[in-house]
């Protein structure tokens with residue numbers, strides 16, 4: 001048994017999330033976590049909403065809300081969506097908690113004491129008419145990279161690049177239109193060059209990473225520069241140094257606090273579990289492993305910056321130093337990055353309405369239908385395109401006609417002819433072959449999920465479904481009315497295959513595996529699900545404004561990853577369909593919805 005940290009990218013709480021987000025990290029990580037639990041590992045799956053930075057402030061302004069209110073609003077929306085998808089977080093929390101602020105400040109202090117945080121003069125914007133600091137988000141100008149004419153002082157919403165206000169062509173104040181004046185101000189920088197050698201040696205020890213991540217990271221390491229970690233901003237984690245902690249206009253940069261969320265969420269989980277030190281099993285134990293899941297736009301934070309911060313905490317950069325109060329912390333075992341999901345050939349974009357929100361999707365279709373599409377056709381190794389026609393085809397031809405049909409036909413036939421799972425008589429070659437195929441699928445599908453090849457994994461599982469459907473066609477038990485012994489043997493065999501397949505498919509399709517478990521006469525929880533709990537902040541000092549929802553769950557009942565013999569005599573009833581067949585008219589309806597003004 002190994003301690004396995006499953007760390008998922010933190011969705012940004014400035015609006016509801018679309019299916020591209022959950023395709024990139026949510027579903028693939030959940031498949032991995034569920035499988036690792038079934039293999040008996042001690043899995044901890046953590047994340048939360050990323051709630052600082054200017055996009056929150058801009059959204060709050062647009063809605064006439066305080067930043068904390070806007071963050072709380074979308075935190076709740078996102079928590080509900082992730083629960084509906086069945087993502088089995090041990091803790092899904094937020095970056096505005098007092099616990100998170102404390103952890104961030106602790107890590108900052110260690111990095112500072114170890115000499116990895118540089119204080120430098122850098123041009124900051126002030127308003128010439130008032131003499132006051134002009135926060136980045138209130139500066140607008142033309143993006144030097146793409147020419148977009150309303151890029152903000154921190155980021156271009158068109159090309160997504162991070163910017164400094166001085167990068168903008170023709171910068172203007174969004175408050176009164178005047179050109180800002182730039183004056184030298186003190187800011188903090190993470191000394192990334194101090195970790196160049198340590199990062200290179202660490203990366204050389206990594207095996208099994210996707211080639212895109214390794215190549216991208218190697219390129220980054222060729223040109224490391226100190227990176228700003230403080231900002232002219234009034235929303236974020238205060239800088240924990242004398243002379244800074246009380247300044248209302250200086251905060252830590254949002255990315256700096258967000259990556260520390262993996263650690264603070266584990267600590268929060270431990271504190272809520274009643275054993276406040278339990279988090280060390282996943283962070284300080286040298287045998288523990290950690291897998292980080294994200295979209296490709298976030299690789300830099302997970303393969304370069306977060307490892308650098310951990311090395312700095314451990315005193316393992318060129319400046320040396322010693323671990324702080326958190327002790328020595330583990331670097332990522334693997335950074336698992338996916339590509340992008342486009343939709344009907346276009347990049348997802350909320351502003352241009354090229355978007356399908358998770359919530360809207362789940363109002364009309366089942367969670368497992370979406371999970372199936374993401375697993376079978378998601379952007380695992382290359383950008384992939386979501387089309388409604390392909391969704392319809394995969395749902396109807398693969399999920400309903402393949403797996404759903406196998407479950408329905410085999411259980412219906414056994415229920416009608418026997419009323420229970422029949423006894424198996426002597427097995428023939430064809431029976432043994434099918435059982436051998438499903439037993440082998442445990443090894444094959446398991447090895448694929450374990451190396452984060454979800455697409456190939458579900459493909460292998462569905463091949464096994466096809467083998468079981470072929471077995472039914474070949475043995476034709478409906479023609480064996482005059483030979484009840486043989487008919488019972490065939491149905492027993494196929495029900496054993498169905499039972500094995502519901503186990504093999506449960507990391508991908510947990511909701512329907514639970515249903516199949518019940519249709520086969522099973523009781524209790526087969527595929528454990530997350531639940532929402534309302535909790536109070538554990539500490540003062542954060543920015544939550546009252547109780548908030550977290551996603552958590554008891555996953556200790558996860559079944560083992562193995563074939564369990566079905567019991568002859570278990571009563572069966574006529575099944576209702578596990579999956580809904582969709583009418584082809586949904587394709588036009590959905591495309592019309594997208595084009596609606």
Ligand SMILES: [Zn+2]
Pocket residue numbers: 143144145146147148151156157158159160161
């Ligand atoms: Zn741009």
